[in-house]
Each structure stands twice: as C-alpha cells, then as structure tokens.
Amino acid sequence: MSAEIYLITPQQIPILKRFCDELSAVLDTGLVACLQLRLKNVKDDLLIRVAETILPVCHSRGVPLLLNDRPDLAVRVGCDGCHVGQNDISYEDARMIMGPKAQIGVTCNNSRHLAMKAGEAGADYVAFGAFFPSDSKYDVPIASIDILTWWAELMTIPCVAIGGITEHNCKLLVRAGSDFLAVINAVWGHHGGPVVGIKAFDLSLKDNEY
Ligand SMILES: Cc1ncc(COP(=O)(O)OP(=O)(O)O)c(N)n1
Ligand SMILES: Cc1nc(C(=O)O)sc1CCOP(=O)(O)O
C-alpha cells in the first residue's frame, strides 16, 4: 500500500518571498504530489497575486497547483484545478468553469452519499475527513477510517484523507486505503521546519511495517 502527499499551503503567508523560498525547498524534495493554495478570507487581488507567484514554483518542479474554493480565479491564473467543499460553488459549476482537463476535488466529510454523488458527477478525487483533530480547521465533522476502506474497495477514483494527519498517524490511513494524505500543519508547523516535516512523512510512509 502506498500514498502520496497532497500539500496544502499554511494558514497565513505573511512574507510571500520567504514562503516561496520555503516552498521551493519543500518541492525540491520531490515528495509532494500536488499543492493546494488555500488562503481564506483574503481579497481576490491578493489571492491572484499569491497564486501567480507560486504557480511557477510548482510548475518548474512538475507539481500541479490547485486553488481552494475559487475555480474562476484558478482559470484566470492558470492553475491545474481546484478544490470545492459543500459550502462552496458546486462541483458541476466548477467543472463548467474549469473545463474537462482540470483536476477538481470535492470535500465529502464522512459521507458515502456525498462521495458517490461527486464520483458519479465526474470529480477527479473525493476528500474524506477530518480523521484527527486539526489545528488548522476546527468546524469539521470527524470521519471514520472505515470510509476509506469502503471507497478503496468500491471505486477507482482516488480518495484524499485530511484532518490532523501527522507522520505518526498517517500509516493508519494508508493501511485503510487512502491514496493521498492532505496536510497543512504537520509540514509547515513541524519543529524541524517544513523540509524536515515532509521528509518525516516520507520516512514514515516508506516504513514497510504496515
Ligand atoms: C483536500 C481537501 N480536502 C478538504 C478541504 C476542505 O474544503 P472545505 O470543506 O471547502 O473547507 P475550506 O478548506 O474551504 O475551509 C480542502 N480544502 N482540501
Ligand atoms: C482544510 C481542512 N479541511 C478539513 C476537512 O475535514 O474537510 S480538515 C482541514 C485542515 C487540515 O489541516 P491540518 O493538516 O493542519 O490538520
């Protein structure tokens, strides 16, 4: 069993140049499957500026960039896709805006129904969570790990696990069938810094004691 790391940007990006340097170092490890820019409660012009700045950092390393919540801005910037939740624009409208080639993922929390609906509609991945308490998002329902196994046994569409995932608890989710592990704080808040954080995940995932 294996899983890839789906990295989400930190809650705040106070100094964009410094963040790009950190992001470059993290992506240079080759351990990140894709990056999601998730910047909440900011004006469109700032979100566009940040997305336009980090896009070449990602693309020069072959890492797709997805934009959270806003398929309209994702298209404007040239992102590879977007992620939408249950309180955002619908998957169908996001697909209408981004077109058939975009990578579009949908938050499905702990719901088999939402996941089946998103999968049948054409989502490129479904996201389940939160599996553990998260320091990055508090108002989320807790998901049961067996939803990963149910999905993995039933569907071919990739599933992403999210919520409080660390180097210490990630193997449980991989063993259950998660294809991707979406993380924020375990990398950006790691005591050794984000490069040590991403390498710690890789070490844990490579450890064959599943
Ligand atoms: C990969 C992934 N999974 C879930 C989410 C959460 O999306 P959403 O429920 O829309 O909440 P916000 O992130 O918009 O606060 C996500 N962003 N990425
Ligand atoms: C953005 C997000 N969505 C969640 C969900 O359950 O849908 S949990 C979450 C935060 C994930 O950050 P961390 O890895 O720091 O816990």
Ligand SMILES: [Mg+2]
């Ligand atoms: Mg959202």
